[in-house]
Amino acid sequence: MAGGTWKTQKKRRPGAYVNVKSTAKATSESSLGRTLLLSNAQLGWGAKGVIELHNDSNFKELLGTTIDDPKLIALKQVLKGAETVLFLNTNDGVRASLNDPALPWKFVARYPGTKGNDISISLEKDPNNTTIVNITTLFGTEIVDEQTVTTTTAGNLLSNDYVSVTLTAEDGGQAKLDAINAAASYQLTGGTTSSAATEDLMSDVMETENYSVVTTAGYPEDSNIHSLLVSAVKRLRDSEGMKIRGVIPASSSINNVNYEGISMVANGLTLNDGTTLSVTDASAYFAGLSSSADAATSLTYYEVEDAISANPKLNNDKTIKALDAGQIVFTTRPGQRVVIEQDINSLTKFTQDKPKSFSKNRVMRTLDEIATDTEETFEKSYLGKVGNNAAGRDLFKANRVSYLQGLNNSNIIQDFSATDVAVEAGIDSDSVVVDLAVKPVDSMEKLYVTINVG
Incomplete structure (x- = not known):
């Protein structure tokens, strides 16, 4: 996406170029929150x-x-x-792993880092049916995953949010699972962190x-x-x-x-x-x-x-x-x-283009919203789709007037008139120049009271 501010009409990339200045005439997924x-x-x-x-x-x-x-x-x-x-x-580094010859699987930590060394895999056969094997993944002392397979279905063990599982036994794992008689725990090792x-x-x-x-x-x-x-x-x-x-x-x-x-x-x-x-x-x-x-x-x-x-x-x-x-x-x-105390930004030196009101975050949120919406609307609905003639420019102007009138009705800007929007042809045959005059609404912050006692 091309965009930004402009000084002369010499941009090469298609896109919307928006200036925000103090002057009498000046969606996609929301990023709010x-x-x-x-x-x-x-x-x-x-x-x-x-x-x-x-x-x-x-x-x-x-x-x-x-x-x-x-x-x-x-x-x-x-x-x-x-x-x-x-x-x-x-976080970066090496993932911890477990590839014990007694097991039909290889386990690899989901992410790199030393915390992978805190993962252990516990196996226990059902005392009433030794063909059933319970496999538990622990992260530290917390059980984070529990699954059950049989000695003939080792390939059914699935990866989880902490480890990936790969069946390594050529015979499907039955011989290794049959050989396990007692409960056993295995620790992942080798995880390192290199941030x-x-x-x-x-x-x-x-x-x-x-x-x-x-x-x-x-x-x-x-x-x-x-x-x-x-x-x-x-x-x-x-x-x-x-x-x-x-x-x-x-x-x-x-x-x-x-x-x-x-x-x-x-x-x-x-x-x-x-x-x-x-x-x-x-x-x-x-x-x-x-x-x-x-x-x-x-x-x-x-x-x-x-x-x-x-x-x-x-x-x-x-x-x-x-x-x-x-x-x-x-x-x-x-x-x-x-x-x-006050919702302000770091602007402290004021100019004609950046007056004192620009130091208020509410004002800047308003101006940023207008700039962003204008850019996104142009790129989504007009760029490459609408002819750059009087009729096409009037369509874009009508869109901006409707949008700004909505902000005016919501007390985000004030004193708005359709004449505050001008959409003209630019120097190049494919360029459009827009002037928007807006007056953001600030919040009440100072109260000066005179109490007259008769």
């Missing part, structure tokens, strides 16, 4: 690359541990707000996956991964037309981000159960929440349900300083309530 988490957790299990996870996922099967493992604290926080987490697993570098995977993953927010939550504040994320988000938004947003922890090692597609989190949280979330893990919480917020939603003063305190608490001066630096601040309010 989808967060890409670039993880540094060393798990020793799971498929290398992106693993799609939900709150009801079997984390033990997919990642080799439970969601309450401290290694997965960032993932747990993202899932509090996100519908889906695309977890970048860097891939996140930096080697993130570029392709960020460009090919479907998500709305990407985060480096969980990495140390001084990691260079945050700067790499900022650069990647800028490139994908401005050059590739992907209206994704990024969330990183604020730190002294990365300054002057000044970009509407990046939010920085200033402080952490203390939860009801006493758990302390560092700024890196609190970034995960905001990233998940932000990915699920639509164009009609602001997270300003959104209450963090299971938190009792910001950590650290910032006084008034430090809060203002952080906000002025374009940072997300968690604030403790009376009654042990914790709120997101």
Whole structure:
């Protein structure tokens, strides 16, 4: 898919090129609720690359541990707000295996990594019928699969979510199973972990996956991964037309981000159960929440349900300083309530093309939605299908007017008129130029009250 911004009408690839500027005149599967988490957790299990996870996922099967493992604290926080987490697993290495001469099968761990060495296979014959063999797969001490075969049907043993099974006995396995008299347990061995570098995977993953927010939550504040994320988000938004947003922890090692597609989190949280979330893990919480917020939603003063305190608490001066630096601040309010002070991004230097309103995430979600919908509608329904003449351009204009009127009726934009849309022929015979003038609706944030006493 070609896309991105444009300065001159000289693009080579077919596609939609969308500029978003402040001026009087300016679907596919939704990415809403989808967060890409670039993880540094060393798990020793799971498929290398992106693993799609939900709150009801079997984390033990997919990642080799439970969601309450401290290694997965960032993932747990993202899932509090996100519908889906695309977890970048860097696990690589050698798969554990079992190829004992006493058995008619070879077992190989489903994934590489040292956790495969925790898998064991237990065999036991039925005491009432010795032709029946019960085969149990254990992951650590947990039974994860149970199957039954007979001494003449060893080939019926199936692979499961933890091991793949191959019948190796030439006679079908009957002789080896007949020879087993007592219960026996066999351990898989040889599994090793050699983690891939996140930096080697993130570029392709960020460009090919479907998500709305990407985060480096969980990495140390001084990691260079945050700067790499900022650069990647800028490139994908401005050059590739992907209206994704990024969330990183604020730190002294990365300054002057000044970009509407990046939010920085200033402080952490203390939860009801006493758990302390560092700024890196609190970034995960905001990233998940932000990915699920639509164009009609602001997270300003959104209450963090299971938190009792910001950590650290910032006084008034430090809060203002952080906000002025374009940072997300968690604030403790009376009654042990914790709120997101203001739903902003890191844009702090304003221009005619990027005014102060662009520093509001709600405004950017609206503009991103319009840009994305316009691009996808053009590519799905008009590119290569509709003639580039007055009639064809009028069809596209009517489509955009109807779409924007719907946003106006939903209080996402305001004061919209059909005259705010212009669709004209471009320089080349196959190009179309669209000007959209929109006024996003912001949320109420400041109340100034004068009480007159008579």
